[in-house]
Amino acid sequence: MSDIILTIDGKEVSAGEGSTILEAARSVGIKIPTLCNHEKLEPYGGCRICTVEAEGRGGTQLVAACLYPVEKNLVVRTRSVKVDRIRKMILELLLAHAPDSMEMQDLMKEYGADRNRFEKEASFCIHCGLCVRYCAEVKKANAVGFIDRGTRREISFIPEIASSECWNCKECFPLCPTSALQAAYVLTEALNSLTHPFRHGPEE
Amino acid sequence: MDNDRINQIIEKHQCEASSLIQVMLEIQSIYHWLPKEALELVSDKLKVPLTRIQHIATFYKAFSLVPKGRHGIHICMGTACHVRGAGRILDSVQDLTGIKPGETDLDMKFSLETVNCLGCCALGPVMEINGKTHGKMAPAKTADVLKNYD
Numbered sequence A: 001m002s003d004i005i006l007t008i009d010g011k012e013v014s015a016g017e018g019s020t021i022l023e024a025a026r027s028v029g030i031k032i033p034t035l036c037n038h039e040k041l042e043p044y045g046g047c048r049i050c051t052v053e054a055e056g057r058g059g060t061q062l063v064a065a066c067l068y069p070v071e072k073n074l075v076v077r078t079r080s081v082k083v084d085r086i087r088k089m090i091l092e093l094l095l096a097h098a099p100d101s102m103e104m105q106d107l108m109k110e111y112g113a114d115r116n117r118f119e120k121e122a123s124f125c126i127h128c129g130l131c132v133r134y135c136a137e138v139k140k141a142n143a144v145g146f147i148d149r150g151t152r153r154e155i156s157f158i159p160e161i162a163s164s165e166c167w168n169c170k171e172c173f174p175l176c177p178t179s180a181l182q183a184a185y186v187l188t189e190a191l192n193s194l195t196h197p198f199r200h201g202p203e204e
Numbered sequence B: 001m002d003n004d005r006i007n008q009i010i011e012k013h014q015c016e017a018s019s020l021i022q023v024m025l026e027i028q029s030i031y032h033w034l035p036k037e038a039l040e041l042v043s044d045k046l047k048v049p050l051t052r053i054q055h056i057a058t059f060y061k062a063f064s065l066v067p068k069g070r071h072g073i074h075i076c077m078g079t080a081c082h083v084r085g086a087g088r089i090l091d092s093v094q095d096l097t098g099i100k101p102g103e104t105d106l107d108m109k110f111s112l113e114t115v116n117c118l119g120c121c122a123l124g125p126v127m128e129i130n131g132k133t134h135g136k137m138a139p140a141k142t143a144d145v146l147k148n149y150d
């Protein structure tokens, strides 16, 4: 596979064809923040916190580093006034939903985001899709999915599947940046305790 | 729910996962909603996870996961209808049926929805029942229209 030479933050980087800006940056130790990215999952481009400036043939664009494939002679800036401003805004919007998310506390400090900027609407889920995609792509169990759309979108377990699949797995729990997932699981379990008793121990 | 009927629809589409929305639309048009057992059958036959079907069923307004009335009333709240008094049409229909948008009455007779444009602004204010358009509505005329449905 031929390597592609591009510039990231003034550094010349060579990366395999088809790899993303994020992968190229990481290979030389340049950090780009991510929330919805996971090495075992297909890139998703849901959170946009990885936004960088990419200057190529068509001028400068703002792109999601976790999705954008490397191009020859691309000039990438992972920090700039504009990029920082966008990340700050994204964080403030997400923090209105999940003000205490552990994952976002450091980012909040780094980008000077104010978690009280927008009126709080504590829905906790930030729609990163990590739980949904992990369950579908890695475990192939499809116990949890999204429902509805736009601002009303949320995650939802299928009780019949969750009651038999989740007890022994729960691998998605540590992935959730906000604990919204655990809450949804417990709620599903409580609501279905009579119709679909959840497994609470190892298989007999 | 009649499993044979659902199976027929699924077979008509050769169990193709790409026909999922079409299959769902046909079930919706027969029952006026999507019963859970039907969706489980579809999931099984089309090999599409239930999570995905659930997402689609909640994404599009055309689908309902709760039973709907025999007659679907859609009242247009688009700009043209709005300025011509759609709000008052809605008020009078709410009074007559006793239900609010998104609801269905206990007799399963009417379900009420508001929509944002039915594409015939010149006829505004517009009320649509079971796909039939009733244009140039007035609050006093709604009772006459509704009594044709039982």
Ligand code: SF4
Residues within 6 Å of the ligand: A124, A125, A126, A127, A128, A129, A130, A131, A132, A155, A175, A176, A177, A178, A179, A180, A181
């Ligand atoms: S519940 Fe958590 S992991 Fe799942 S989409 Fe929401 S924030 Fe992401």
Ligand code: FES
Residues within 6 Å of the ligand: A033, A034, A035, A036, A037, A044, A045, A046, A047, A048, A049, A050, A051, A064, A065, A066, A067
């Ligand atoms: S990490 Fe790139 S969009 Fe979320």
